[in-house]
Amino acid sequence: MHTIALNATHDPSARSWVASAQAEGTDFPIQNLPYAVFRRRGEDAARWRLGVAIGDQIVDLRAVAARAPWHGNAAQALQAAAADSRLNALMALGSEAASALRRALFDALREGAAQQAVTPADLVPQADAEYDVPARIGDYTDFYTSIHHATNIGRQFRPDQPLLPNYQWVPIGYHGRASSVVVSGQSFRRPVGQSMPPGSAQPQFGASRRLDIELELGVFIGAGNALGEPVPLDAAEDHVFGLCLLNDWSARDLQGWEYQPLGPFLSKNFATTVSPWVVTMEALAPYRTAWDRPQDHPQPLPYLESAHNRAAGAFDIQLQVDLSTPRMRSAGAADATICRTSYRHAYWTLAQMVTHHTVNGCNLQPGDLLGTGTLSGPTLDQAGALIELTLGGKQPLQLPDGEQRVFLEDGDRVTLRGWCERSGAARIGFGACAGEVLPARSI
Amino acid sequence: MHTIALNATHDPSARSWVASAQAEGTDFPIQNLPYAVFRRRGEDAARWRLGVAIGDQIVDLRAVAARAPWHGNAAQALQAAAADSRLNALMALGSEAASALRRALFDALREGAAQQAVTPADLVPQADAEYDVPARIGDYTDFYTSIHHATNIGRQFRPDQPLLPNYQWVPIGYHGRASSVVVSGQSFRRPVGQSMPPGSAQPQFGASRRLDIELELGVFIGAGNALGEPVPLDAAEDHVFGLCLLNDWSARDLQGWEYQPLGPFLSKNFATTVSPWVVTMEALAPYRTAWDRPQDHPQPLPYLESAHNRAAGAFDIQLQVDLSTPRMRSAGAADATICRTSYRHAYWTLAQMVTHHTVNGCNLQPGDLLGTGTLSGPTLDQAGALIELTLGGKQPLQLPDGEQRVFLEDGDRVTLRGWCERSGAARIGFGACAGEVLPARSI
Numbered sequence: 055m056h057t058i059a060l061n062a063t064h065d066p067s068a069r070s071w072v073a074s075a076q077a078e079g080t081d082f083p084i085q086n087l088p089y090a091v092f093r094r095r096g097e098d099a100a101r102w103r104l105g106v107a108i109g110d111q112i113v114d115l116r117a118v119a120a121r122a123p124w125h126g127n128a129a130q131a132l133q134a135a136a137a138d139s140r141l142n143a144l145m146a147l148g149s150e151a152a153s154a155l156r157r158a159l160f161d162a163l164r165e166g167a168a169q170q171a172v173t174p175a176d177l178v179p180q181a182d183a184e185y186d187v188p189a190r191i192g193d194y195t196d197f198y199t200s201i202h203h204a205t206n207i208g209r210q211f212r213p214d215q216p217l218l219p220n221y222q223w224v225p226i227g228y229h230g231r232a233s234s235v236v237v238s239g240q241s242f243r244r245p246v247g248q249s250m251p252p253g254s255a256q257p258q259f260g261a262s263r264r265l266d267i268e269l270e271l272g273v274f275i276g277a278g279n280a281l282g283e284p285v286p287l288d289a290a291e292d293h294v295f296g297l298c299l300l301n302d303w304s305a306r307d308l309q310g311w312e313y314q315p316l317g318p319f320l321s322k323n324f325a326t327t328v329s330p331w332v333v334t335m336e337a338l339a340p341y342r343t344a345w346d347r348p349q350d351h352p353q354p355l356p357y358l359e360s361a362h363n364r365a366a367g368a369f370d371i372q373l374q375v376d377l378s379t380p381r382m383r384s385a386g387a388a389d390a391t392i393c394r395t396s397y398r399h400a401y402w403t404l405a406q407m408v409t410h411h412t413v414n415g416c417n418l419q420p421g422d423l424l425g426t427g428t429l430s431g432p433t434l435d436q437a438g439a440l441i442e443l444t445l446g447g448k449q450p451l452q453l454p455d456g457e458q459r460v461f462l463e464d465g466d467r468v469t470l471r472g473w474c475e476r477s478g479a480a481r482i483g484f485g486a487c488a489g490e491v492l493p494a495r496s497i
Numbered sequence: 498m499h500t501i502a503l504n505a506t507h508d509p510s511a512r513s514w515v516a517s518a519q520a521e522g523t524d525f526p527i528q529n530l531p532y533a534v535f536r537r538r539g540e541d542a543a544r545w546r547l548g549v550a551i552g553d554q555i556v557d558l559r560a561v562a563a564r565a566p567w568h569g570n571a572a573q574a575l576q577a578a579a580a581d582s583r584l585n586a587l588m589a590l591g592s593e594a595a596s597a598l599r600r601a602l603f604d605a606l607r608e609g610a611a612q613q614a615v616t617p618a619d620l621v622p623q624a625d626a627e628y629d630v631p632a633r634i635g636d637y638t639d640f641y642t643s644i645h646h647a648t649n650i651g652r653q654f655r656p657d658q659p660l661l662p663n664y665q666w667v668p669i670g671y672h673g674r675a676s677s678v679v680v681s682g683q684s685f686r687r688p689v690g691q692s693m694p695p696g697s698a699q700p701q702f703g704a705s706r707r708l709d710i711e712l713e714l715g716v717f718i719g720a721g722n723a724l725g726e727p728v729p730l731d732a733a734e735d736h737v738f739g740l741c742l743l744n745d746w747s748a749r750d751l752q753g754w755e756y757q758p759l760g761p762f763l764s765k766n767f768a769t770t771v772s773p774w775v776v777t778m779e780a781l782a783p784y785r786t787a788w789d790r791p792q793d794h795p796q797p798l799p800y801l802e803s804a805h806n807r808a809a810g811a812f813d814i815q816l817q818v819d820l821s822t823p824r825m826r827s828a829g830a831a832d833a834t835i836c837r838t839s840y841r842h843a844y845w846t847l848a849q850m851v852t853h854h855t856v857n858g859c860n861l862q863p864g865d866l867l868g869t870g871t872l873s874g875p876t877l878d879q880a881g882a883l884i885e886l887t888l889g890g891k892q893p894l895q896l897p898d899g900e901q902r903v904f905l906e907d908g909d910r911v912t913l914r915g916w917c918e919r920s921g922a923a924r925i926g927f928g929a930c931a932g933e934v935l936p937a938r939s940i
Contacts (some may be wrong), residue, residue, distance in 0.1 A: 089604070142892065143757070147758060163923055192635075192675060192676055193636075193674055193675050194677050195762075196759075198759060208758070211758065212758075218758060219693075220693070220754055220755060220757065221701075223691060223699070223700050224691055224700075224754065224755050226755070226758075226759055226762075227759070227762055228671070228672070228759035228760045228761075228762050229671070229672035229673055229674055229762070230672055231636055231764070231859060232635060232675075233636050233724075233859070233860050233861070233862050234858075234859055234860055235864070236724070242724070242725065242858070243725045243858055245857035245858055246666055246727070246856060246858075247856055247857045247858055248798065249668060250662075250663070256666070256795065257663075257666050257667075257798070259799070259800065261799050266914075281676075281677055281679070281685070281768070281939065282685065282686045283938075284689070284938070287790050305857070308857070311663055311667065312663060312667050312669070313759075313760075314661050314663065314758075315651070315654070315655075315661060315669075315756065315757075315760070316639075316669055316670070316671035316756075316760040316761065317671045317756075317758070317759040317760020317761075318671075318759065318760075319638075319669075319670050319671050319672070320854075320856065320857040320859065321854070321857075323672070323857070323859045324725075324857045324858045324859055325724070325858075352699065355691065355702050356702070357940075358700065361716055364563050410763070411763075413689060413690055413763065414688035414689055414690045414748070414751070414763040414764075414767045415677075415685070415686055415688055415689070415767045415768075415938070416674060416676070416677055416763065416766045416767055417676050417677055418676070419676050422676070458878055495725065495726075495727070495858070497800075
């Protein structure tokens with residue numbers, strides 16, 4: 055087991071020579087150092103390259119690599135990162151290489167550093183950048199790790215049996231669509247498809263009327279496993295590179311009609327939005343917390359059980375969903391926060407997701423994406439989907455100025471945010487994961 | 498609409514200067530010309546390249562391309578094919594480029610051709626070759642297009658409601674796992690996982706005891722569509738490169754416990770086997786047939802309906818499943834054929850699969866793989882899975898020499914075969930899609 059211990063890079067008193075890294079409320083202090091794929095706005099596609107966030111700047115890793123400032127693991131990781139246009143090559147090197155690169159970047163960005171390994175000329179303002187999906191995603195798997203979400207949404211689809219008998223035993227997951235994963239800021243069309251109105255004798259065809267969000271975290275796989283070789287629970291996190299925010303947009307009317315017996319398909323695969331910034335497992339180490347399975351629930355089967363997973367398998371990541379309507383924007387109003395919760399409420403841990411996924415021999419590859427599933431907390435204001443927040447569409451959300459929402463309307467913009475804070479540790483954040491609904495294509 | 502018409506390459510009297518292309522019962526006469534990714538046995542990974550089957554030989558397209566024998570579309574397609582180690586680049590060029598290359602290869606291989614564009618030195622014996630998965634598969638989607646299979650298997654999982662209400666309206670599909678798609682000849686371990694024995698209060702963990710096959714065709718996407726842009730029904734086949742055989746191995750005990758509410762996951766994603774040879778849409782043109790929806794069934798919604806789809810949307814592809822047990826092999830016995838059927842029985846056509854998949858704006862990419870779902874025909878001996886053939890495990894299959902099978906045992910080898918024959922057309926085939934079950938990894 056390779057558990058990342060706290061080290062100098064987590065020191066909450068550390069400061070950077072990049073002044074904005076000390077700005078009040080920044081997501082990107084020197085203790086974070088997340089990765090993204092970026093280019094300066096307007097550069098051509100060949101210029102997509104890797105960057106690391108520091109304050110309101112991006113460290114251009116290709117520029118740093120041109121000077122080859124380091125040796126050993128850090129140098130190998132830097133060269134792999136700089137040679138690829140996505141995070142895959144760096145991810146494939148595994149957690150020790152990522153850790154070495156983090157340490158080298160931390161030392162180079164620290165207040166008092168010589169500004170030779172990383173120089174001010176290597177910085178690109180985030181305000182001048184645009185982003186792409188961080189990795190070439192081979193496969194995308196979405197889990198269902200919040201028992202609160204599973205119960206809330208199960209109540210809509212199966213009032214007689216909201217929580218199915220397998221839920222407390224199996225970390226339920228299913229395969230999603232990799233090709234339609236888009237990056238924050240990219241808008242998408244409202245999907246068209248079949249739905250079955252209550253009481254109707256035949257389905258209708260048209261634009262979805264129950265377009266929803268799902269507040270999730272995305273988990274990028276680092277080192278893969280060979281086909282046929284399961285990953286034991288205490289090695290699972292060695293296969294995780296880092297986390298991002300993920301919005302699994304969902305058309306509930308399409309979903310209700312299509313999902314049996316093989317699961318959601320067109321109701322989900324029209325778009326999935328991820329944040330550009332991937333926060334590494336090492337950056338998240340200070341915010342680990344105990345994983346708790348209520349005593350009156352079934353306890354996990356042995357392959358999903360370990361002392362480490364019990365003691366520190368969960369992460370206290372604060373999550374928030376903000377909604378902006380066209381009317382709010384034309385009135386100059388701020389976004390309305392419609393949900394606040396934490397990843398710590400998940401019923402299954404990140405390590406349990408990885409181990410369950412591979413227990414049958416299924417192979418994960420660098421850059422593969424896992425979604426946690428909608429991370430609803432125990433109370434209704436902690437629900438991460440509109441179908442929960444509005445009790446299946448029966449109780450509209452009240453927005454400022456008398457506006458209401460049941461499901462998303464055209465022009466609505468949803469922004470997910472995530473951050474970690476804890477006494478004795480720095481506050482780090484995930485940036486934003488935003489998307490806007492365009493009208494359906496005419497049919 | 499670009500419908501491939503019959504042309505000189507379909508002439509059943511055409512012969513090749515490669516003598517084995519005229520052998521009785523060959524899958525690969527000059528009218529077929531399917532593509533694979535191959536190397537000579539023992540060559541290193543950098544040598545994976547594209548080949549075209551002719552008789553018992555493979556035309557090495559990289560060797561042909563080195564002489565740049567053609568002009569225009571055929572030359573462009575050949576250079577794209579030769580520069581890639583998988584079929585993706587050729588697939589991305591679309592159906593007209595593939596058609597031009599087919600015509601050029603046909604002319605070069607025809608009896609009496611000058612043997613300058615393709616020479617005997619460009620041929621590699623199939624007996625000396627090994628194969629890889631034909632494309633880098635971005636996403637793999639599995640459909641469920643046989644109503645006979647859906648009814649038979651629904652009876653096992655939901656005796657009270659075998660065929661769900663959406664089946665006759667929606668071409669049901671779900672996302673599968675791309676990373677574990679393997680090529681014919683690769684064996685795989687019996688998967689381990691959770692199942693819920695009847696009457697038990699808690700799940701058990703161990704090797705699957707109900708390991709099954711699924712006889713399917715695989716559909717490789719050629720030219721893709723942009724995110725947000727649906728593919729109309731009469732353009733759908735322009736986005737298909739060709740077909741292969743596909744065995745969607747399934748662990749029924751894992752499936753029964755895990756599949757609700759999000760669909761099959763670990764019960765399917767441990768291995769999916771495809772044949773190395775991809776038969777192009779143009780080669781399949783002579784075997785088109787009318788698509789028939791029984792009058793007393795719901796007729797398709799308009800987006801899934803067209804005159805062309807009615808007249809010629811189905812394909813009469815003969816399919817067969819052969820089983821070989823260790824005891825049969827040690828006795829020198831031939832494989833036992835356990836199923837014979839045809840793709841013409843499918844409830845939804847290939848074009849309907851593509852159009853439904855994209856109607857919500859989902860983007861398909863070159864090299865993506867669609868499975869048809871298990872292609873069971875109307876009678877029980879036409880069923881493409883053991884769970885159907887054995888009535889859910891209650892009626893064992895009788896094999897030669899008194900041996901029986903309910904589900905697969907370790908060492909069992911399953912081979913799928915497919916071919917087309919029709920009066921006035923050549924007989925063409927798909928080769929073999931074989932896999933062997935290895936014992937489960939010890940736990």
